[in-house]
Amino acid sequence: MTDQAVTAGGVRRFFGRQRELKALGADIERTGLDTLAGRKAPRARVLLIAGRPGSGRTALAEELVAALGERYPDGVYRARLTEPGGDPVPTARAARGLLQDLGVDEPPGAAEDELTGLVRDALADRRTVLVLDDAVDAEQVDPLIPDNPEALVVAVARGPLTGIPDVRPCTLGGIDPKSAIEMLTTYTGSVRVTVDPQAAETLAEECGGQPAALVLAGGWLAARPKASVADLAKRLRALPGDPLTRAFRLVHESLPAPAARTLRLLCLAPLGRADAHTASALAGCSVSAAATTLTDFVALGLVREGDGGQYEVPAHLVPLLRAELEERDRTAEVQLARARMLERTVRLLQSCRAVTEPEGSAARRNLAGLPRALRFPNVPAAAEWLESRRPVLLASARLAVADGDLDTLARRLVAALVRALAAHRGAEAAAPDLYGLHRLVLDVAERRGLHRERAAALLNLADLDARTGRTREALARYRAALDAGRAANDPYAIGRAMESVGGSYQELGDWQRAGDWYGRALAQRLARDERADQARLYARLGAVHTYAGRYGEALRNWRAAAAGYRRQADLPGYARALSEAARVQEYAGRPQDSLRTCEEAVEWARRAQDVRLQAALQLRLADTLDRLGDPAAARLHRSAAERLLGTDSSAYEIRSAPLED
Template sequence: MSIVAVEGMAGVGKTRFAVHAAHRLAADYPDGQFYLDLHGFSAGSTPAAPGAVLETMLRRLGVPASAIPESVDDRSTLLRDRLADRRVLLVLDNAADEAQVSPLLPAASGCLVIVTSRRALAMDGACVIVLDVFSPAEARELLTGLLGPDRVAAEPASVEELAGRCGHLPLAVAVAGRRLRGRPAWRVAHLLARLSDPDRGLAEFTVGARGVEDVFALSYRALPAARQRLFRLLGVHLGDDVTAALAAALVGDDPADAERDLEALLDEHLVQQVRPGRHELHDLLRRYAARQVAATPDEAAAARRRLVDWYVATADGATRLIRRFPLPPVGRVPEPVAPVPGFGDEEAALRWLDAEFANLRAAIHGAADLPAWRNAVVLVHLLQPYLVRRGQVDDALATLRAAAEAARGLDDPVAEAYTLTALGQAHDTAGRTDRSLELLRDALERHVRLGQAVGEATTRHHLAMVFRRLGRHRDAIAEYRRAVVLFRAAGDGQWEASALSGLSVDLHLAGRDEEALAQALRALSLQRVVGGPGLARVENNVGLLHARLGRHAEAVPYALRALAWQRRTGSRPGQANALANLAFSYARTGRPTEAVRAAAEAVEIARDLGPDLRAKTWNTLGEAHRSAGDHAAALRCHREALDIATRIGEAEEQARARAGIDDASVPAGT
């Protein structure tokens, strides 16, 4: 006997697949083909009892009622005896579990049994086929068959979007297609508009008595109460996927229990496993879960608060390992109900942040009540060091805008001022100087009015960076000096070291090199005392100043130490900066090949980072190519840098690019 188990989520086409296969194979089983619906998941009926199914099969095989024994075991033995010398194909559709199927299996080697189920069935020796949803091409083919090629060709984009809204689930695609077929006056775009209406929801995926929601309901109602609760609470989660730890936060349970329930939902094909330990719902099942939890609004609100509390607490633990500066006074980290994972080192913390960022972003943007607003503000500020480390400028801007709106909703002027400061800095990183100045000046006025000395100092620090971009080095120096005084008075060594380091750069750009180096060394001495991830940046600046003073042999060790630290911590902007500075010194110490290699890596890393860093790395690559004698490549690089720097108003990089273009245009020695 051969057994094929066909599994998959509700609506994926298991029955159609099994019946189609049986028709194709019928000639190989001349002694009969049997189809039996076991009603494992059927509306208005309970799973068929094995004894009753055996009686039906035995009667079809010609056994008189009087000869059919009473017990299930005896009936099963009789079935196997009757099929012993026959080649029979048996389709057992819609099985509830292994216990229902086992007594129905023949023993004859010439028989084939195809079993379909929404559950993963553990049957020895079975070949398991797990059906997936349609590919986009398969969904389009079905819709073309239902609607006709002309109607599909008239709205190709809408047809593709409709398949996507169906999650490419065969049942949903078929129902949507039949709904349109029965309504020739409807355009596909009209059905899409109806599907977007939250009041209609899954009801649009219904034709006659056949509906996607009803099919999902059969699986949901078959679950034990605890797993029903977990499934519907997954509808609260706005992110992409779910771990056991996150599920535990949703339900307020132990992660081990949550993992067991998630695995059970996986066996029921109500969730999918995208990678080990991470599960997600099909789009339509997510909508169904959200619909179920919407019926219990208090339960949904409590789960959402538990989830966001857990995210804030876990993000605090993860970013604590990479934060250079303390969390500003925008709110407190809550005590979560569910356990928070620990992180042994920065690498583990960054792995978690990388894996969870899409979910964290969804939690921020999905905040809908006052407690969630407070958590959203705190979470955004906790994530800024990570976003800076990874160079995710657009995400920094989007999340900070959400935090500023939430702070206004909370009527918290301190949180709003600190958020505007961070938002101004993010705009500066994105090269949007005018907007950055506007936000930072607004934030500065608020901090001064509120008596927030550290907030004022932080804002002045960021203003100085904008002035540097504009070539206003005197203004930058003045702001850095004010910030240093305020940070020192507040006893904040981390920020003071950062301000001293920034001051040193602008002193150099103003032509005050010896004073610049003295301030940079002060910053390095202080940073070594306070420790933390800021050390790499300060080391980098000290090396850069040595290089700008022509002391390239001294500059290289600083740049190498900074690069090693930034590689260890995973800071992409830090790596790009250190590599550019290293290439700058290599080019001037007779090491052109190493200069080109380092600068090219810097350009690659900075490709999707801030425009000022992209301009810097392109300029450095141009200088490296020129040191190697490749003037054509140098010219191309400097022109790329000039284009970027001109768009963002970066005065220093524009000057470097123009000088490089002039130098690269004429081969050396002519």
């Protein structure tokens, strides 16, 4: 925990550390090395709070930030740089979290340098405080420091951050005895401390003045009103280890066996966060029993209560819980608990998505068959659950894939999460998350030799690369997807990959290669008699031949596309293909033919009742008539287009671009 304790009314109080707060405040005002050298400070001032986990580092940082108040009016932003289990958080992931808090759109699949650059840009003109909690080293912190001397960075770490200039650590030990006793009193009440003040001092000493140990000791005493402070101090003295380890073991061993097992299993929860569903799945008990157990853990100082029914295991307890889990629980039982947790998450995600489906659909019928605890009452409730647990769900997917022994569950979890995010947030807004999830699918597919899944993941990743302008990266992935599709003998993946390779070359302006790959894709569609795809590919071939100035080939392909659309009774597609054929005829110096083809396209657009398309085609027709020297007829067609749309006709020009899928 921290230098804070939670009173009976739920109010957090801070104890001690006044000397440290004063020193940190003075550090903010201290003249930096750049100023002494006559240079303007190029970056934000960095304050470092160093100490062991459980020493109250984060609480001191938050108390400092609260005390700064109006000096930094543009807000406080936070990023945690170490996972609860001790693994460093990749800087790119920390940057993504900050960008979301800052309201900055993140390009899907962006590299670490680009993401950290976006963070620094967003903070470049803001008077903000950036709290970087539990940093491992300077390499994590340095890329996130704003290039803004008006901002402040408060870093929390175990020790010095060598490599960041002009930083002096504020190193924490235990809090003073008076503050430690005050902290214990918030749990025990004043009577037990007043009747034996010497025992209270001894207990504070046994806890080493460490706030985390004091919280556990206070919770143990609060649960046992008849126990004396002296008795607890004696029990702690008899246990081996450092103060935090002794306090944890005392509390853990005092729990009933089912509760102790649930507590140990909580270290499996992603990001150390669990709700009643997670605890229920891990322990194999009912949701109501899990909720009661979690509430009891809060009173004992073993977990912290968060928003939306979520609970967090303090990071400094996770290594202790893992050690107990390895010692007391069999590996097969732990793996089964992990599998139950992932399966529960999959079912919740399926329910979260199903609630967005229309009434009477198969998904809604399946939803009605789920237990009430797994159902969401409406779409807003499901969306709120998904958004509040999004970081935990993404962490669940990462942990499931990293496990290696639960790949089937991992694939189901990722698929369910992809569908839920797309349903509630939309594919565009969810794209950064989807990029990471598709990479996880790719990891599993490559590990298991699943060629079909590998092809699908590569295609999805390449699509996101292409959408964000990384065309060459997309091209490489499309080619890899083609190889995977061939290995899986998957006609859909093969055709899709070949067409997408052609699209990438088209985006790069390599018309020859684009036409070649579109031709290969078309040959496959012709062999399989896939007529809708044939028409689209004829249109794409017509577009690249038009760009390349090969008007004869372009016209043949546009006419083939038009014939294909007409066979499918796709009247708007037929009209568009005729319009593009008319454009090619005009480029080829055949204005009369272009005029007749364009008039035919207008008529088919009218039959299709596509008002926007009809108006755009009439504008095309007007331009052709102007070039043929008939301005009066051109004016009539422009007036007709304006009547159809009732707005500025210049906004409705048809561009000679490939038809969208």
